[in-house]
Structure formats: C-alpha cells, structure tokens
Amino acid sequence: MQDVLKNYVEGIGASILGLVNGLGKFSNFAGQVFFWAIQPPIRLKLLMDQMYFIGNKSLFIIGLTSLFSGAVFALQMYLGIKAINMDSIVGPVVAISLAKELAPVFAGLVVAGRCGSAMAAQIGSMKVTEQLDALEVMGINAHQYLAVPRVVGATLSMPLLCGIFMLIGNLGSWLVGVQVLGIDEVMYFQKLSDFMTLSHVAEGLIKSAAFGFLIGMIGSYHGFEVKGGAEGVGKGTNLAVVWGMVTVLVSDYFISSFLTKIL
Numbered sequence: 001m002q003d004v005l006k007n008y009v010e011g012i013g014a015s016i017l018g019l020v021n022g023l024g025k026f027s028n029f030a031g032q033v034f035f036w037a038i039q040p041p042i043r044l045k046l047l048m049d050q051m052y053f054i055g056n057k058s059l060f061i062i063g064l065t066s067l068f069s070g071a072v073f074a075l076q077m078y079l080g081i082k083a084i085n086m087d088s089i090v091g092p093v094v095a096i097s098l099a100k101e102l103a104p105v106f107a108g109l110v111v112a113g114r115c116g117s118a119m120a121a122q123i124g125s126m127k128v129t130e131q132l133d134a135l136e137v138m139g140i141n142a143h144q145y146l147a148v149p150r151v152v153g154a155t156l157s158m159p160l161l162c163g164i165f166m167l168i169g170n171l172g173s174w175l176v177g178v179q180v181l182g183i184d185e186v187m188y189f190q191k192l193s194d195f196m197t198l199s200h201v202a203e204g205l206i207k208s209a210a211f212g213f214l215i216g217m218i219g220s221y222h223g224f225e226v227k228g229g230a231e232g233v234g235k236g237t238n239l240a241v242v243w244g245m246v247t248v249l250v251s252d253y254f255i256s257s258f259l260t261k262i263l
Contacts, residue, residue: 029143029221033151036144043149050153054115054212055160061110066165069102070094070172078181088187092195094173095166099200103165104158105252108211111158112244116219119150120240123223124233132224147224151216158212159205166204199263207255211248218244 077090123146126132132142177183222240226232 025225026217026221029147029224030217032143033147033217033220036141037148037152039144043145046145046149047153050149051157053118054111054154055157058111058114058157058161059164061114062107062161062165063168065106065110066098066103066168067172069106069165070098070169071176073097073102073169074173074176075181078177078183087181087183088191089195090177090181090183091170091173091188091192094177095170095192095196096200098166098169098173099196099204100256101204101252103162103169104204104208104211105248107158107161107165107208108215108248108252109245111154111161111212112215112219112248113241115154116215116240116244117237119216119219120223120226120237121233123147123220124226124236127224127226128229128233142224147217147220150220151213154212154216154219155209156212158208158215162204162208163201166201203256203259203263206259207252210251210255214247214251215244218247 074090074094077093078087081087081090081093123132126146132146135142135145174188178185178188219240222236222243226236228235
C-alpha cells in the first residue's frame with residue numbers, strides 16, 4: 001500500500017515538474033520570438049508566404065464551415081424561439097453569436113488543425129534533417145527565419161478569416177431563416193440593425209487575432225521541440241494540434257471576460 005501511494009505521489013510530482021518545465025521552455029521560446037520580431041531584416045516575402053498559406057489556403061474550409069454553422073444555428077434558434085412567437089430575432093441572435101463567439105472560435109479551431117499542424121511538421125522536419133543547424137551556420141537565426149513569419153502571419157490572417165466567417169455565416173443564417181423557414185425578410189434585417197453593433201464585431205476580431213498569435217506560437221514551438229526523427233515529427237504535429245485547440249477554447253473565456261469590461 002505504501003509503495004502504491006509513493007508511486008502515485010511521485011507520478012503527480014513528475015507531472016507538475018514536467019508542466020513547469022514545459023511552461024519555462026515555452027516562455028523562453030516566446031521571448032526569443034518577440035526579440036527577433038523587431039530585429040532586422042524584416043522578411044516580408046516569408047511573411048506574405050505564410051499569410052497566403054494560412055489565410056488564402058484556408059478560405060474554402062472556412063467558407064464551408066461558416067455557411068453550415070450559420071445555417072444550423074439559425075435552424076436550432078428558430079425551433080426554440082418559435083414557441084414564444086419571437087422568430088424575428090433569429091437574425092440578430094445568430095449574428096451576435098457569430099461575431100462574439102462562433103466565428104473566432106471555429107476559425108481558430110480550423111486554423112489550429114490545418115495550419116498549426118503544418119507549422120510543427122515543417123519546422124520539425126527541418127530540425128530532424130539538420131536544416132536548422134545549417135541556417136545557424138550561415139548566420140541566419142532560425143527563430144527569426146521560421147517562427148516570426150508564422151506567428152505574425154497567423155496573427156494578421158486570423159482576423160481576416162474571422163471576418164469572412166461572420167459574413168458567410170450570416171449568409172447561411174439568412175438562407176435558412178428567410179428562404180427556408182419563412183421569417184419575414186424586412187423584420188429579419190430590421191432586428192439585425194437594431195441589435196447588432198460594431199463592438200460585437202470588434203470583440204470577435206480582437207479575439208481572433210489573439211487566437212492566431214497563440215496558434216502560431218504553439219505550432220512553431222512544437223516544431224522546434226521535435227526530437228527523434230520521423231516519429232518525433234508525428235508526435236510534435238499531434239501536440240501542436242491538441243494544444244492549439246485546447247488553448248483556443250481555454251483562452252476564449254479569459255479574453256471574453258476582459259473584452260466584456262472594456263468594449
């Protein structure tokens with residue numbers, strides 16, 4: 001019994017130490033990214049390449065996700081509100097929900113799954129094939145060359161994707177609410193203009209920029225931490241996706257609490 005208890009306590013202690021060690025490594029990595037982000041040269045071509053990959057290449061899946069998210073949310077809201085004869089507020093409820101929560105969070109999850117994994121895989125593959133060492137030999141800092149464009153690119157691209165998500169999501173809501181369910185179109189848009197404000201949109205865009213920063217940072221970090229060849233690349237990619245999605249969902253609460261007080 002004593003040995004079981006001892007092993008249990010040691011396991012908890014090892015997990016805590018591992019978490020603290022991981023946070024320390026991540027903080028050190030973030031500090032290097034911040035430092036090298038403001039050092040010359042500014043690699044605009046690498047930044048544009050990352051924005052193209054994160055932003056433009058994600059448009060299809062963002063559009064598909066947003067269209068059906070808005071459509072199904074409008075359907076469920078209509079079924080719930082119809083009982084109290086308030087179906088005219090389906091439009092603003094869906095629009096506000098998209099702006100404040102659904103668009104930034106869903107876009108963040110999509111980008112974390114698609115781009116966060118790619119960041120970790122690309123950088124991890126370069127590390128196991130010693131290309132990072134080659135960059136250092138040539139006098140090029142790997143953090144500035146690889147991590148900074150990905151972090152900045154994700155931070156700038158996410159608000160654009162979030163805005164597109166809001167627009168297409170509201171289109172899906174309108175199609176289902178007005179064209180399928182028969183909500184009066186004039187009342188739909190009237191209520192939308194009565195309740196929807198720019199602060200709702202601003203909150204979603206700010207949150208999406210924060211999510212983009214975190215996804216870029218986590219994806220790059222796990223790429224640099226890859227060890228052990230192809231197996232290590234797979235493990236790093238998996239960790240980047242898992243931690244990217246978890247971070248989006250957890251940080252959403254804290255960012256929302258902060259923005260609610262200032263907007």
